[in-house]
Amino acid sequence: MGRQSDARDRLLDAACRLIHSRGYSAIGVAEICAEAGVRKGSFYHFFASKQALTLEVIDAHWSAQRASWSAVLGGGDPVHDRLERLFRTQAEAQRAAKQDTGAVNGCLLANLALELSNQDETVRARLAQVFDEQVELVRTAIGGSRETARAMVAQLEGMVLFAKLGNDPALLDGVWEQARRLLSA
Amino acid sequence: MGRQSDARDRLLDAACRLIHSRGYSAIGVAEICAEAGVRKGSFYHFFASKQALTLEVIDAHWSAQRASWSAVLGGGDPVHDRLERLFRTQAEAQRAAKQDTGAVNGCLLANLALELSNQDETVRARLAQVFDEQVELVRTAIGGSRETARAMVAQLEGMVLFAKLGNDPALLDGVWEQARRLLSA
Structure with a gap:
């Protein structure tokens, strides 16, 4: 649970940074996952x-x-x-x-x-x-x-x-x- | 020449409309060409x-x-x-x-x-x-x-x-x- 919660926070932090600097359309889920250091397959476990x-x-x-x-x-x-x-x-x-x-x-x-x-x-x-x-x-x-x-x-x-x-x-x-x-x- | 110039104007008009309503990153060359009714192969003849x-x-x-x-x-x-x-x-x-x-x-x-x-x-x-x-x-x-x-x-x-x-x-x-x-x- 600790690790899962940590991955969710890292996805949120990464998305904050990326969207703040480059907007919504320019950023994809793959890039957010890479920035967060989270496997892409995990993304939809945390966010729809x-x-x-x-x-x-x-x-x-x-x-x-x-x-x-x-x-x-x-x-x-x-x-x-x-x-x-x-x-x-x-x-x-x-x-x-x-x-x-x-x-x-x-x-x-x-x-x-x-x-x-x-x-x-x-x-x-x-x-x-x-x-x-x-x-x-x-x-x-x-x-x-x-x-x-x-x-x-x-x-x-x-x-x-x-x-x-x-x-x-x-x-x-x-x-x-x-x-x-x-x-x- | 008349047709070519017309295609260029249509690409410019289409890009104006699409970028104004949805921004830069959300719009691709293919969509601009489709909106303008210009073949995608022609785009780079007019714009780099x-x-x-x-x-x-x-x-x-x-x-x-x-x-x-x-x-x-x-x-x-x-x-x-x-x-x-x-x-x-x-x-x-x-x-x-x-x-x-x-x-x-x-x-x-x-x-x-x-x-x-x-x-x-x-x-x-x-x-x-x-x-x-x-x-x-x-x-x-x-x-x-x-x-x-x-x-x-x-x-x-x-x-x-x-x-x-x-x-x-x-x-x-x-x-x-x-x-x-x-x-x-």
């Missing part, structure tokens, strides 16, 4: 399909990110300080990705949203739920409208796109100042 | 590779979009009216896509940027040049900084992501108001 694994990748990624967002936004200091920390944390994550892998890989959830939303209803619905939760976390912090909170998350995702396109995490240095403008109107 | 065709797709798409952006932004009316028209035009494009295909397909250029920027240096460089031109068109109109112009384009792309994720073009109805806040600060 690449889609099923991808849903677990989304859940695992968002579970960790939600804990981070909740901790950052739930502090007792002024709301602008907490929001600034949230946006700076996202910039730091892209900087760390570039140091680790040589490339700004962007946001796993936004990458999948643009790749699959119009093709896979199950993945789209899961991602929509995750982004709803993101927007709700920001809305609760600002005490404002969902529209304003969504606009702030959109600014973050748009600037992450520019950082990925330029392979330059420094493009995210101004993102809190931009999001603050959306908030203050 | 799927990458080469994709660069032409980007150029063709941006060439049409640049003409539209330039016309909208170059009018003689007040700059805020011109900018508002630009952002409303983008919302209308997503609304039209949904009417035509049933799905909000998002921005072809942003879709490719998130899918390929960290994997294909040639495509990344071409897309970076296109987005530089977009930002410069907006910067010229607002007479402001590149940072502000980039933030406005980022807001548009971030909200297009939400529209695609929700398959709901109405999510773009507020995007000009959001971009205006970025401008007015």
Whole structure:
């Protein structure tokens, strides 16, 4: 059981890394198994399909990110300080990705949203739920409208796109100042 | 020659449609040829590779979009009216896509940027040049900084992501108001 559970975790970790860096369509089950060091025959013992694994990748990624967002936004200091920390944390994550892998890989959830939303209803619905939760976390912090909170998350995702396109995490240095403008109107 | 040139145009049109709706990795040369009604053996007579065709797709798409952006932004009316028209035009494009295909397909250029920027240096460089031109068109109109112009384009792309994720073009109805806040600060 220990070994089986370990193989499942390794498949999930490998899929997280591969899908984050190269997307869904470009990655096959064989490559995930090779990266995980798991025999291909074992894959379907743990996951019904690449889609099923991808849903677990989304859940695992968002579970960790939600804990981070909740901790950052739930502090007792002024709301602008907490929001600034949230946006700076996202910039730091892209900087760390570039140091680790040589490339700004962007946001796993936004990458999948643009790749699959119009093709896979199950993945789209899961991602929509995750982004709803993101927007709700920001809305609760600002005490404002969902529209304003969504606009702030959109600014973050748009600037992450520019950082990925330029392979330059420094493009995210101004993102809190931009999001603050959306908030203050 | 007429027939050959026609086959080339049909391959380009088919690739535009397929890549816009499903991305780069999910589409193969065989499917592009089938969609275009061109024998697969002819493909490499016109294009060296799927990458080469994709660069032409980007150029063709941006060439049409640049003409539209330039016309909208170059009018003689007040700059805020011109900018508002630009952002409303983008919302209308997503609304039209949904009417035509049933799905909000998002921005072809942003879709490719998130899918390929960290994997294909040639495509990344071409897309970076296109987005530089977009930002410069907006910067010229607002007479402001590149940072502000980039933030406005980022807001548009971030909200297009939400529209695609929700398959709901109405999510773009507020995007000009959001971009205006970025401008007015």
